[in-house]
Amino acid sequence: MKLILAVIQPQKLEAVKEALNEVAVFRLTIVDVQGFGRQKGHSETYRGHELNVQLLRKVQLQIAVNDDFVERTVNAIVTAGRTGEEGRIGDGKIFILPLDDCIRIRTGEHGPEAI
Numbered sequence: 001m002k003l004i005l006a007v008i009q010p011q012k013l014e015a016v017k018e019a020l021n022e023v024a025v026f027r028l029t030i031v032d033v034q035g036f037g038r039q040k041g042h043s044e045t046y047r048g049h050e051l052n053v054q055l056l057r058k059v060q061l062q063i064a065v066n067d068d069f070v071e072r073t074v075n076a077i078v079t080a081g082r083t084g085e086e087g088r089i090g091d092g093k094i095f096i097l098p099l100d101d102c103i104r105i106r107t108g109e110h111g112p113e114a115i
Helices: 010-022 067-081
Strands: 002-008 029-035 042-046 049-053 056-065 092-098
Touching: 002 010, 002 067, 010 056, 010 067, 056 067, 067 092
Parallel strands: none
Antiparallel strands: 002 056, 002 092, 029 056, 042 049
16 A cells, blocks of 8 residues: 655646546545745736745645556646646655555445455
8 A cells, every 4th residue: 555645737637536536546634735846936927916925735646546646646636746747846746655554434444445
């Protein structure tokens, strides 16, 4: 089992959700997050004043999958989350972490069956 954490652009969320549905990944948690990487923020003008925005709004997807779903999940996120053919700085990152256990609260099931 793996936990996939994907940080993507908010405007790509619907496209990524559709791509995940196409590869039979239906369970995920979505969290609004802020951060920056190579983008290092940007400037905005508000009421005539220029403001430097240090933290950019992103969306984090948390997806627990069995090992045989990892590759198709990652491919769906990359394909739908990328801007254009080449992609752009700020498109996001995907982290894949080992998942020791999963427990379904309702039934008490453990492991891959609980996902």
